[in-house]
Amino acid sequence: MGKSKRRILHKGINNQITNLKRGDALRNVVNACNAKKIDAGTKDLISLFGFSAEELLEFGARYEDVVGLNGILS
Secondary structure (H helix, E strand, O other), X not given: OOHHHHHHHXXXXXXXXXXXXXXXXXXXXXXXXXOOOXXXXXXXXXXXXXXXXXXXHHHOOOHHHHHHOXXXXX
């Protein structure tokens, strides 16, 4: 096995992707909104799953927080 293949396989062992369901992601985003801790990870979750403002409001986010995220919501 060459050096490149060995590096690729070793990187894959350390950077495993976790399974994240849509409901769990939505819960994480709403909790971050309510705690006023919206970081890059939260914005990535919103854009990855394509959450809408209605979904966040129905799940318990505050209206003011959702309006603040208007630029990244679909």
